[in-house]
Amino acid sequence: MKSMNTWTAALVLSASLLALAGASSANAGTKPAPLAGHARAVIDAFLAPQLLGxxxxxxxxxxxxxxxxxxECSALEAFLPSGxxxxxxxxxGLRCQGEPPWTRYIQAYVSVTGNYYAAARPISAGQALTDADSELREGDLTKLPDSVVLDRTLLKDAIANYSIALGSPLRKELLRTLPLIVRGQNIKLLTRGQGFTVSVDGKAMTDAxxxxxxxxxxxxxxxxxxVVRSDGVVERPN
Incomplete structure (x- = not known):
């Protein structure tokens, strides 16, 4: 009888644990509801100008x-934590300036869907890239490395520093560019000002x-x- 009671208790305990595990899994898979109301309007008004550009x-x-x-708060303002x-x-952050004052932090996600360049075929280390080696793709840029190439002109005369797999995002640190100017080369140095332009001859001190x-x-x-221009002229910044 004692053995039967022990077995029954074990079954009950197992069923309870399974139920708890199932509930936890269900909760884990449930996405938080979107924030609504006045607080959401304050956050939108605060972030909208910063998302431009x-x-x-x-x-x-x-x-x-x-x-x-x-x-509820009649004097509500949004802010971003330092850094x-x-x-x-x-x-x-949401800060209430009313009575009583309070501060809350709300989780948010900013996605930026845009174009970037990826390897259109496997690329070997030391290989000079051609137009056929890259392709334009669209994706959430916030999920990609900060150094992903967004501008095709950065691929002009580029050489792979490492092997790059098919489909991999092209990142600036994976590439180097052939120098447009070499050390000792005779070049034109251009200086612009308000209403005037001065050009002098000089020699480059390094490759660039x-x-x-x-x-x-x-x-x-x-x-x-x-700064080196595409035509090989060096232009001094204003």
């Missing part, structure tokens, strides 16, 4: 906290790729800095 189409998801929607980046998953900053020694030994 993103490199793609943005969307914002704001979740209702597990504890429920924030209390927070408006990209991917983040917390948005398109868009890179290079030192140029001009007549008299003075060394100036400028």
């Amino acid at each position: 993103m490199p793609g189409k943005t969307s914002l998801r704001v979740d209702t906290p597990i504890s429920g929607s924030p209390p 927070a980046r408006l990209w991917g998953r983040l917390s948005v 790729a398109l868009g890179a900053t290079v030192q140029v020694k001009i007549e008299g030994g003075q060394v100036l800095r400028g």
Whole structure:
């Protein structure tokens, strides 16, 4: 009889554990409800201007906290914690200036759907890239490395530093660019100002790729800095 009771208790315990596990799994798979009401309107008004200029189409998801929607407040303002980046998953602060004052943090997700470049075929280390080696894809840029290539001009005259698998996002650190200017090369150094342009001859002090900053020694030994243009001219910044 005692053995039967022990067996029955074990069955009951097992059933309870399975029920709890099932409930936990169900809860884990349930997405938080979107935040609504005045708090959501305040967050939208705060973030909307900051989302302008993103490199793609943005969307914002704001979740209702597990504890429920924030209390009503007639003087509510939103803010981002110090150092927070408006990209991917983040917390948005809500601060009530009324009575009683309170502060809450709301979980949000900013997605940015845009175009990026990926390897159209396997690329070997040391290989010079051609147009056939890359293809334009669309995806959530917040889920990709920050260094993913968004501008095809960055692939011009690029060489792979490492092997790159088919379909992999092309990242800047995986590539290097052939120098457009080599050390000792005679070049034109252009200086622009309000209403004038001055061009002088000089020699490049180092190799430099398109868009890179290079030192140029001009007549008299003075060394100036400028940015390499696509035509090989070095232009001093204003």
